[in-house]
Amino acid sequence: MVKRAVNEFVKGLWEEIPPFRLVLGLCPTLAVTKTVENALGMGMAVIFVLTCSNVIVSALRNLIPKQVRIACFIVVIATFVTIVELVMQAFTYPLYLKLGIFIPLIVVNCILLGRAEAFASKNGVIYSLADGLGIGIGYTLALSALASIREMFGYGTFYHIPVFGPSFKPFSFMVKAPGAFVCLGLMLCIMNMFKKK
Amino acid sequence: MENYIVLVISCIFVNNILLMQYLGNCPFLGVSKKMETAFGMAMAVIFVLVMAGAVTWVVNYYILKPYDLEYLRTLSFILVIASLVQLVEMFLKKNVPALYAGLGIYLPLITTNCAVLGVCLINMKEEYDFIHTLVSSFSYATGFGLALVLFAAIRERILLARVPKPLQDTSIGLVTAGMLSLAFFGFKGMIH
Numbered sequence: 001m002v003k004r005a006v007n008e009f010v011k012g013l014w015e016e017i018p019p020f021r022l023v024l025g026l027c028p029t030l031a032v033t034k035t036v037e038n039a040l041g042m043g044m045a046v047i048f049v050l051t052c053s054n055v056i057v058s059a060l061r062n063l064i065p066k067q068v069r070i071a072c073f074i075v076v077i078a079t080f081v082t083i084v085e086l087v088m089q090a091f092t093y094p095l096y097l098k099l100g101i102f103i104p105l106i107v108v109n110c111i112l113l114g115r116a117e118a119f120a121s122k123n124g125v126i127y128s129l130a131d132g133l134g135i136g137i138g139y140t141l142a143l144s145a146l147a148s149i150r151e152m153f154g155y156g157t158f159y160h161i162p163v164f165g166p167s168f169k170p171f172s173f174m175v176k177a178p179g180a181f182v183c184l185g186l187m188l189c190i191m192n193m194f195k196k197k
Numbered sequence: 198m199e200n201y202i203v204l205v206i207s208c209i210f211v212n213n214i215l216l217m218q219y220l221g222n223c224p225f226l227g228v229s230k231k232m233e234t235a236f237g238m239a240m241a242v243i244f245v246l247v248m249a250g251a252v253t254w255v256v257n258y259y260i261l262k263p264y265d266l267e268y269l270r271t272l273s274f275i276l277v278i279a280s281l282v283q284l285v286e287m288f289l290k291k292n293v294p295a296l297y298a299g300l301g302i303y304l305p306l307i308t309t310n311c312a313v314l315g316v317c318l319i320n321m322k323e324e325y326d327f328i329h330t331l332v333s334s335f336s337y338a339t340g341f342g343l344a345l346v347l348f349a350a351i352r353e354r355i356l357l358a359r360v361p362k363p364l365q366d367t368s369i370g371l372v373t374a375g376m377l378s379l380a381f382f383g384f385k386g387m388i389h
Contacts, residue, residue: 178379185371192363
């Protein structure tokens with residue numbers, strides 16, 4: 001049982017890593033990866049909400065009627081998102097302002113609903129916990145990777161530490177909307193190249 | 198009147214919800230492979246977003262604000278949107294079957310569309326009054342539809358081109374979306 005739980009956890013880190021393998025949750029990916037700080041903040045929030053909602057959905061899976069299951073999942077997820085929203089507003093206010101509208105938008109992040117529907121409603125609590133943690137951490141890693149590239153070329157810093165010398169002219173295309181799309185597309189392409197092998 | 202025209206232009210072009218504000222990407226990449234599906238989705242989004250914008254405005258200013266329940270905004274909005282989509286689906290199925298058949302499976306998919314919840318939250322953040330909310334919701338939805346249809350047209354052409362294997366499908370789609378977004382950047386100077 002422990003082996004299977006560890007297996008589920010590791011799956012989220014490479015095989016089923018959103019948003020590259022599991023093509024879900026693209027909206028916040030494009031928006032919060034301007035800086036590594038934002039990406040990590042969003043990643044932490046998603047880990048919390050995903051793990052908690054997976055556990056609750058899995059614990060209640062035999063009680064939720066089939067017809068209203070999507071609505072129930074949404075209510076569970078929305079509750080945890082509200083908790084995260086209030087905690088961030090209280091303890092990390094600057095980050096809350098930077099992430100802005102994308103914190104409440106975790107509710108409609110396809111990853112959470114997708115995992116609740118595809119995994120948590122059909123598996124035990126321990127496995128759902130492992131799955132939630134794995135996918136959450138995988139998502140954070142993916143976001144940070146994308147954010148590092150965008151921040152390094154777009155601002156010349158990494159987590160506010162200047163990386164290149166003072167004569168570096170930032171490639172601000174990277175931190176604007178078009179750069180986000182192109183960067184994500186190219187990273188997906190690189191991931192696909194690994195898959196072919 | 199001039200105020201509304203500026204709002205419409207700003208929502209459709211300058212702050213396009215899809216290409217500038219990154220909201221609504223999941224269906225964007227999934228549905229835009231053919232023109233018919235893209236068009237159907239665009240119509241469904243316009244339909245739902247105008248109603249959702251109106252109802253969430255009423256909920257916010259007549260239920261949440263007077264009773265100091267603003268922390269329940271996320272929860273109440275998403276429930277309103279989910280129920281609205283469900284009700285609209287049931288109503289259309291019975292009374293206007295032609296429209297229901299036209300919208301197809303896209304209607305339930307709109308519940309998890311980031312754009313719908315996103316626009317409702319933007320309306321609240323900008324503190325629009327009721328008419329502005331309606332105009333803004335309609336314009337954001339039209340902007341979404343416009344971007345979707347443009348993208349579908351390009352994607353249909355890409356299907357006939359020789360794309361390297363790793364870039365196929367989603368990757369080239371995203372890069373193209375980037376180029377489209379760059380094109381929309383040209384509208385930036387229109388509104389001061």
